[in-house]
Structures are given as structure tokens and as C-alpha cells.
Amino acid sequence: MKFIKNHPSDDSLDLVCRMCPLHLLEPGERIKCMKKGQVLEVLTDYDGALEDLPEWCHKHGHQFIGIEEEDCYKLYIKKVK
């Protein structure tokens, strides 16, 4: 797990308080509307996302950049395909 700080993003998706499997469904929908090379920030308080989202990125051909922990988790995904 790569921890990062103040990473820039092109769009942000707030999934705090929302339960599994929304942390996999909503980024999938949102990233469809983004351009290649753009970065999506995903805010979540769901621990399972820390394993699931990197795996999801690998499976769907996107780059998982890393994670920042504040009052919630912030996960950063770069659209590759």
C-alpha cells in the first residue's frame, strides 16, 4: 500500500457512509466520463476499499496511485484505458 499526501485530482467521488459494493460500482461509472490520464479521488470510510480498489484497478487496467488517510480514506486512481 503506497501512502501519498496532497495528490492532485481531476474529479472527486464522496462515498463516505456508503456501503459495499458501492465503492466498486460508483468509481467504475464515474471513470467512464473521465479522459485518459485524469485522476479520480475516492473518499471512503470503508476499510474493505483499501484492498478492493487496488485490485479493481488492476483488473480494469487503471493505475492505483495510492492512499491518503485523514478523517476518511482518500484513494487515487489514474484512468489508463
Added chain:
Amino acid sequence: MDHASATPVKKQVIESMIPYFDQYFGNPSTVYDMGSKIKKVIEEQRSNVSQLIGAKPEEIVFTSSGAEANNLAIKGVALARKKKGKHIIISTIEHHSVINSARFLERMDFEITFLPVDKYGMVNPAHLSRVITPETVLVSIMHANNEIGTIQATPELADICREKGVLFHTDAVASVGNIPVDVNVLNVDLLSLSGVSLGGPKGIGALYFRNNLRLMPLIHGGIQEMGRRGGTENVPGIVGLGKASELAVEELTDKMNHLQKLRKCLVDGIHEKIGHAKLTGHPEKRLPGHASFCIEAIEGESLIYTLTHEGIYSNTGSACASKALKTSPVLMSIGIPPDIAQGSVVFTMNNNNRIEEVKYVLEKLSIAVAKLRALSPIWRKKISS
């Protein structure tokens, strides 16, 4: 004459719902075409409901009732924001679903401030401003009161909260479909509504929440309602609420005009025919079809039962609380003494009511009051003094 507790489901609403009991009975979450078609219908209804209150479709979550919408607003915001603060403000005349949600949170170490109201049931905006603290995360003040019909100065109250960075929720179950309700005009962050008061079916309600604000779900389950409310959707109910919303937009102006005429006839008639009857709630800023009175020296329950024998259904207060035979907290809050509050009677009309019915009510009501007062020692004492 008790449409605050329920309204008749419109014929077009019933017809719109029927195919979703048998022809399109499928589960909206299934991947085959029946499921996806039903899912699309749900989204169309979400759009209809959102248009009724000037919201965006994605800002609507369907619930099982107005009470659940109130629970989700209050507990959902409180639990999502508890790291920011644990103070909530509500008024003393809220519906039980708001008061008891706040009481529940009190048991979880939240602090609740109950804001008093004036003799008409209005919250004083300056008072609200004074009780907001840095710990306050939510203010919930109803748009219109179901027992006394008073309509709050909601935009003014909501503006204060917006300026102080506090979320504002309003229970609009009594007002949606009876007066114009637009979330942008009201400037609210959350708003509850229900099918029951809208000519829609029972068992369906909705919560408006502004701009994807964080809400802790109360019912955990699957991906329904964007993960905010688990459980297979009540598809016929949602379709019914959507249709009722569509019709409510079309009918609102005519309905308001009609109800204002009926209310004027009823209120003037009661003042003329029955002495010692006090109109409760605000005289002007009130729901168009709402007439509530405290009639001295009678027992409200006795009056309701007497009128029932004449085919007139009315109420003593809110349908949810009247069976408890307890003095109405709403009437106590507006300063009505308990002995007078006992004579509470509430008439709430709908556009299916006619002026002839109002005249019939006036005739039977004055007879019923005279009969009950003839048996009342309090009345005898009052007229002899």
C-alpha cells in the same frame, strides 16, 4: 375532513401502480431485461418526485414513509457528522418521528435543544441564531404543522443555518402537495415528504438531500437507492408516488384556491355558530385546507366520536398521537392551557371535499357541541359566572 392523516389514492395513481404488482413484478436489481426496465421506471419516478420540489433526481432517496425519511435525515446526518459535533436543534412542535429520532440520539450522547414557538406555533429566527453552537450539526424545523397548520418562515430559518455552516432539515409531509414547496426557495439541505398526504399510496415516502451530502444509512443492505437505503424497492409504491407527484404539480393552484374557500367557510361558520371556540395556529400563514380549533368545555375525543355518528371524520390532533389521550404537546407549546387543549378538533380538507360538506359539518358540529356542553359541569359553571 381528516386528510392530514391520509388522502384518498387518486384513480390515475392506482392505475399506474397495478402493472407493477403482476405484469412487471421483477426485482429491479436483476441483470435481465425485466429488472433493467423496472429500474428505468424507478428513475423516471425519481425525476417526477424531484420536479415536484425543484430538486435533481439524484438528490432523492425513496423510503417507506415520511417517518422513515425524517429518521434518515436526523439519524443519518447526526451519525455521519458526529466527529464534527453532537448538537442538534429541533422545535417543540415537531412530528413524533423527528422528536423520537432526536430522543434516540440523546441516548447516544448527542445534545438536543428544543426550540420553543410563539402562540401561533412560529419559531423565532433570532432565537434559532442564538442557540446554534460550534457543535451544532443539524437543525430540523417542520415546514408546516400537521396539527395547527402553521407554516414556518423556513427560508429565513434555513438562511441562518446556511450562514453558520449547519445543515437544515424540514419535515414537509404536511405541506408538499398543499402549498408550493421548492427546495431552492426554502434553501433547505434535507426535506421529507410522504405519499400519504399527496394522494399517493401509504408505505412510500422520500427524502431530499442536497448535493450528495453524507448520510449514514439506517437500513443496510444492497446497492438499492445508491447504497443509502437497502432492501428491494417498493416498486408499485414508487410508481404511485411518482404519479401522485406529477398530478400534484398540475393541480396545486386550483387545489389551493378551492381549499382556501372551504377553510374560510368553515372557520367563519365556527366563529359564528359556536361561542368560545379558538382557532389554533397562525390565522394567515397556515395550510389552505387546515382548520384547527379548541372548543371550550368539551372533550375533543367525545366530539370526534359524536361527529363520527354523523359520517364526519375529523381528529383531535395528529393521527399518530391522538390515541394516547395525552394533552397535545403542540397545543401545550403554543400556550394553550390543558383544560382548553382537551377540546381540540382538527379539520383537514382535500380537493375532493365540497362546500356542501363544509355546511353539513357546521350544522352537525354546532348540534354536537351544544349536546356535549349540556352535559358538561364546566360549561354550566362557565355560563353561570
